[in-house]
Amino acid sequence: MSALPPAIFLMGPTASGKTDLALELMQALPCTLISVDSAMVYRGMDIGTAKPSPELLAQYPHHLVDIRDPLDSYSAADFCTDALALMAKATAAGRIPLLVGGTMLYFKALKEGLADMPSADPRVRAELEAQAAEQGLSVLHQQLAEVDPESALRIHPNDPQRLIRALEVYRVSGQSMTEHRQRQQILRTSGTSDPRNLPYTVVELSIAPQQRQILHQRIAQRFQSMLKLGFVEEVEQLRNRDDLHPLLPSMRSVGYRQVWSYLDGQLSWDEMFERGVIATRQLAKRQHTWLRSWGEIYWLDSLASDNLSKTLKYLQTYAIY
Known part of the structure; x- marks a missing residue:
């Protein structure tokens, strides 16, 4: 058995059910949940990022949510710095870092380290x-x-x-x-460098529907639900700020740039909906591609009713549970 402390990566494409499984794991194990989502870091971007409700966040704290203004940048290097500090704090408290999200670049950077690049200016x-x-x-x-x-x-x-x-x-x-x-x-x-090795025994999980068409249906349904919940009004509030513009990383997030174009009169409602769904499907495809090349990973079917028990059984092989 490894002497390194445990950590769990729970990955998957958008709309695959990661959050639901994460909450079940938090009820079963002493986990500290760390969000791995490049859009949820931004305040005021709630509906379009499918951010958990304030009530749910109060009951199940998610770290690295609502930590930046949409005007600010947040890089993979920023994420690694923040995540490593939170993971160390969780481990010191006898808890298991549970990293959940779909920003694969963040997972990869945390696992493999980053090239030596200058900081943002x-x-x-x-x-x-x-x-x-x-x-x-x-x-x-x-x-x-x-x-x-x-x-x-x-x-x-x-x-x-x-x-x-x-x-x-x-x-x-x-x-x-x-x-x-x-x-x-x-x-x-x-052999002369000292690349950062993640000092954890990492268990890597991925959840997604086995049939791609089911994921496509979920994506369309969720985008429709976002619009009903006031997604357009959310983007309108952001757009009314004098300091935000559509080239910012935050405003380039999937869904936000399509709604922004709609509010600018560049797209009709139907075009905005279609392009938003297509862009989300393309994101899910890229996430799948990352995961398929990831190596050792334990796959779970979003539609299965026993994912928690399967996950706990798999964690037993790592002496985590």
């Missing part, structure tokens, strides 16, 4: 965001192609978040993102 980022708003993303993509052709090939011209980050890395450090990654890879393969 608010001034540089603001300049790039202003340039994107005034001149368009194609100008930024051309700039990236000149200083970092490899990243320009990898990053889509209409992906503002990654475009801005890649240019930010170059402007802050004088080196391209590709150069940073190549140097990190050389250090790792030579």
